[in-house]
Amino acid sequence: MTSRIRVLLVDDQELIRLGFRLVLDAEPDLEVVGEAADGEAAIEACRRLLPDVVLMDIRMPRLDGVAATARIVAEQPRSRVLVLTTFDLDEYVLGALRAGASGFLLKDAQRQELVSAIHAVHRGDATLAPSVTRRLLDTLVEHPAAPSPPGPDPADALTDRERDVYRAIARGRTNAEIAAELYLGESTVKTHVGRVLAKLGARDRVHAVIIAHRHGHVPPDARGSAPED
Structure with missing residues (x-):
C-alpha cells in the first residue's frame, strides 16, 4: 500500500x-x-x-x-x-x-x-490559483527579483531541447501545452522537465520561473498562465 x-x-x-x-x-x-x-x-x-x-x-x-x-x-x-x-x-x-x-x-x-x-x-510540481496566475506572472515581469550573484548561469548546462522546455516553463506552460508546442509526447516532456529542474537546482516549476526571471531568460510573451502542471 x-x-x-x-x-x-x-x-x-x-x-x-x-x-x-x-x-x-x-x-x-x-x-x-x-x-x-x-x-x-x-x-x-x-x-x-x-x-x-x-x-x-x-x-x-x-x-x-x-x-x-x-x-x-x-x-x-x-x-x-x-x-x-x-x-x-x-x-x-x-x-x-x-x-x-x-x-x-x-x-x-x-x-x-x-x-x-x-x-x-x-x-514536485507546482500549483497556483487559476484566478491569479496572469497577475502573478505580470508581477514577476514588472517587479523581478534581485539579480543573482555573479557566477555561471545554471541554464548553461541545459541541452538545446531542455532549453526549449525551460523557456516554455518560464512562460507558464503546462506539460500538455509544452508537448503540443514542441511536438513531443507528454511523458517525454515530463522527463525533460525533471532534468531541467535538476540542472537548475530548482525545487519545482515556480522556482524555475523565478530563476528564469533572475537570469533574463523569460521571453517577451511570458505573461499568461502560470505553472500548475
Missing part, C-alpha cells in the same frame, strides 16, 4: 484548521499529522513531524507565513509548502513563492482543487 501524504495545517484560526482537517481526513491517501497556529509553531512542528506538505496561512501572529516558509524550506527541504490566502493576490504571496513555497491557493478553493494541489506539490 502506498504511504499516505503527511500534511501539517498552519492557520491562526482554529475553525479554518478544523474545516481543512475534516476535508483532508476524508481522503484515503492523506493524513493530517499536526496543526500550528503561527509561524513559530509551524517551524517547531515541522522539526518534530517531518510533514510531506505544509498548508501555510500567510497572515499570522508572532511569525508570518513568508518567514516561516523560508525557514521550513531551509531546514526541511523535503517538506513542500502550499500557501493558502484569503485574497486573490495577497501582497505576501509573491514573497512566499520566492521564499520557497511550491504554490498557493485561495482559502475558498473547492475540495477537489485543494486535494489536487496537495498531490501536485507532493510530487
Whole structure:
C-alpha cells in the first residue's frame, strides 16, 4: 500500500484548521499529522513531524507565513509548502513563492482543487490559483527579483531541447501545452522537465520561473498562465 501524504495545517484560526482537517481526513491517501497556529509553531512542528506538505496561512501572529516558509524550506527541504490566502493576490504571496513555497491557493478553493494541489506539490510540481496566475506572472515581469550573484548561469548546462522546455516553463506552460508546442509526447516532456529542474537546482516549476526571471531568460510573451502542471 502506498504511504499516505503527511500534511501539517498552519492557520491562526482554529475553525479554518478544523474545516481543512475534516476535508483532508476524508481522503484515503492523506493524513493530517499536526496543526500550528503561527509561524513559530509551524517551524517547531515541522522539526518534530517531518510533514510531506505544509498548508501555510500567510497572515499570522508572532511569525508570518513568508518567514516561516523560508525557514521550513531551509531546514526541511523535503517538506513542500502550499500557501493558502484569503485574497486573490495577497501582497505576501509573491514573497512566499520566492521564499520557497511550491504554490498557493485561495482559502475558498473547492475540495477537489485543494486535494489536487496537495498531490501536485507532493510530487514536485507546482500549483497556483487559476484566478491569479496572469497577475502573478505580470508581477514577476514588472517587479523581478534581485539579480543573482555573479557566477555561471545554471541554464548553461541545459541541452538545446531542455532549453526549449525551460523557456516554455518560464512562460507558464503546462506539460500538455509544452508537448503540443514542441511536438513531443507528454511523458517525454515530463522527463525533460525533471532534468531541467535538476540542472537548475530548482525545487519545482515556480522556482524555475523565478530563476528564469533572475537570469533574463523569460521571453517577451511570458505573461499568461502560470505553472500548475
